[in-house]
Amino acid sequence: MQNESSGPDDIASILSNPILNTDSYKASHYLQYPPEASAMFSYIESRGGRYDRTLFFGLQMLIKEYLCRPITPAMIEQAKAFFTAHGEPFNEAGWRYIVEHHGGYLPVRIRAVPEGSVVPTHNVLVTVECDDPQVFWLASYLETMLLRVWYPITVATQSWHLRETIRGYLLKSSDDLAQLPFKLHDFGARGVSSAESAAIGGAAHLVSFMGSDTVLGVVAANHYYNETMAAFSVPAAEHSTITSWGRERETDAFRNMIARFGKPGAIVSVVSDSYDLFAALNAWGTELKQAVLDSGGTLVIRPDSGDPQTIVLQTLRALEASFGSVVNGKGRRVLNNVRVIQGDGVNPDSIEATLATMDQAGFATDNIVFGMGGALLQQINRDTQRFAMKCSAIRLGDEWHDVLKDPVTDAGKRSMKGRLTLLKNHHTGEYRTTTLPVAVEGDWEEALVTVFDSGKLLVDMSLAEIRSRAHAHEG
Template sequence: MKPYNWLADIDSYKDSHFLMLPPGTEYVSSYIEARVGGKFNEVVVAGLQPFLDDYMEGSVIDQYDIDEAEELTNEHGLPFNRVGAEIMLNEYGGIAPLEIRSLPEGLVVPAGTPMVQAVNTDPRFAFLTSARETPLLRAVWYPSTVATYSREAKKVIWKNLVETSDDPGGQIGFKLHDFGARGTTCYEQSVLGGMAHLINFMGTDTKAAVRAVNYYYDEKLRTAREMRSVKANFKEFIAGYSVPASEHSVVTSWGPEKELEFCRHLLNQFPSGIVSSVSDSYDLWDVIDRIWGEELKNDVEKRDGTIVIRPDSGDPVDVVIRVLKKLEAKFSSTMNSKGYRVLPPYIRVIQGDGIDIFIMGKILNAMKLAGFSGDNIVFGMGGGLLQKVNRDDARFAMKANAIRVDGKWQDVQKKPATDPSKASKAGRQEVLVTEMGDFVARRYASESEMSPNNMLELRWRNGKRFNQHNFSSVRERANVGFELTATAAAA
């Protein structure tokens, strides 16, 4: 069995739609947006480039796919457009006759802004645009939602750092660490979600996503990887970082009576740099008070690097505040210029248990009320980052907005009386930026009317990729608001 059949990657009912379009239909235009009314007022554009590379580039069907899809579809209870599939194979070499435009990845736009627009390029394939909604929308909504959620978390952390830290710009990049790979449904989800998080932060344990960035967002490397002529040059660019860290299986393998020996062993094995130690396998408070705060205090203070204490159970807000107070009692603290206390640079805390944006905000607010700077803590997020999202969080949808029938374009719009918020945009769309920097969606009737400043740039057409993005540019676009705030804070 072939692992993937492009013609089967479709919502079943769409197989019947080629028989339902108005007679004379030549072209269908559809667009993707995150509709107004979701959890986010603005969204990050992400995910299209990997999709184009994996599921659109080159020949995507062969005769086996057609024969299999026809039998599958007919036995499944639906008609199959064999004529269209045969034309695609025999005349296009298996390449899909589609054009796809999108906003640049990493761009942050208001909800309701068209992010992607697709149209068939051959009048015999009017059915194809909407038929690809299933994989195309999926490719955009998930990475964009994770990137948006990660950026919303960044806003929460950033606000606290601006208020309580002397170095918000230097701190922010590593303040939220991705622990989500094991909580995803599959390898591909961990890669796509992990890359989306890396748009905003540089800390991750989803190593597969770090590798994937170099594959999908470096055109030179991607070509070389296809030829298997060179290995990835991660020394030249690497998108994310991690540190040595213990887990419960390591700690408990020593047994409760040898936890001190384990902690000493940890320091010996990692005499410099950052190392994280999960400390609640048995008694968190004993580990902090006795082991780190007394038995190994001198070793911690003299060590060239930072020990990061990781509690992993209990109420996150209460535990973090108590941990900080105990560490302060054992190792002291200093007051920064904003009047908040900072632990010595050789000791910090990471909270990764039970974290979402709401809990993170509660912890930071409690720290601020207790007089602690946000410098003292790093957050980790697992399933809440990569898995606890769905298409409705940002109300993502792909809808037809125009068709051409017998040579004449006409607008198409969904406008349900029972839910006006589900109304779609009528007519082919372009996205412009005003002099004030606002994003505006505008309908255009013909190609000659489309503005040269249209932000929906050509990304893919008839098997060819355009406007490939490198990851640094994606990050720069997503970081715009934070740079401005950092400058203002420094001033």
């Protein structure tokens, strides 16, 4: 018997059809523009939000996944059947024109700031232009798909700012800045809405960090950004691997973790709050202490419940009493043989508060790693950075005209007008949005690069290059 999902209209083929990767009302828009329209220009910006700068990342993933494969007659038939039944008109002639005159590749030009760039909000980040009079409307039709770049940008932006926070405390309290890329571990895979979200958001986090348990995010970073291995993890216990031993044998479960994974130079993470965190800490510091020391590895304790500020400090003090500490060059104490990973209640505010509490108590930031889940990959949305894609210019006949919206009810939604580009001062690093044509003078240079044109990806960056650009200011 033939599998019903293997035909031309199975759900996988529908979801991968670019004509359907849009909003329903977009199907009718080709009938709504001025009849003399011959080209269109749109742009993407962050109109402000939680952070005053965004780290640009993720467009390369979207382009590789959705725009580098041609439209086919089968896709057109599939979309025609859907929109007809759905109650929308369908521009069959336009899509067939793309197949017949462009080999199925969309005749649009996408320009963008290089990925890894940190750009102040209220600046153009991406422009989309279509100057083929027969299908000029593509510059707007692609909005739904392209604007989803808000998600990797917002994840990458949050992680970049959290790296800045953690880096500040390392500079203040630590002798070892090399540990910074491993200070915020991605725990977010189970807290997102889909496998694709885990892949895209997980990859975005890796611009600033190299620790992750989100397998699909690491796979995506490797695949779309030409990396051999974008992030790393360590053997770690979960509650089931501890509680399956029973409460009376919890110490045996701990001992098994050290026996299995505690090797010289290795790191092993053990959740220790299954029953009584403080009893567990006592066991680690007494009957299990020698096994930890003999292993030659580093034990990382995960106190997985309670107020982070309070519990982390109590855990550090208990471990210091058992394992001791040394005072580093910044006058802060660093635990011997043991560390803490906080994975519960972790968000930007609790990270800052926990690090501040540790510093006030004299503990170096070396002592802690954070594992961040839902707050990293899911507790954000398009309005976190107020992302929008708008048409800013249209060509009527042979002449370009500015286009903008300027609602009296919300000045914050005022859009930019004209064919836009972004300039960067290579001396000061300042960015400035302006209109084309532009005469670049002095220390200014055009920051936007053509990354896609008519089906061809023109820039294929590595994650290493993106990381270098994102953190160039760190010296």
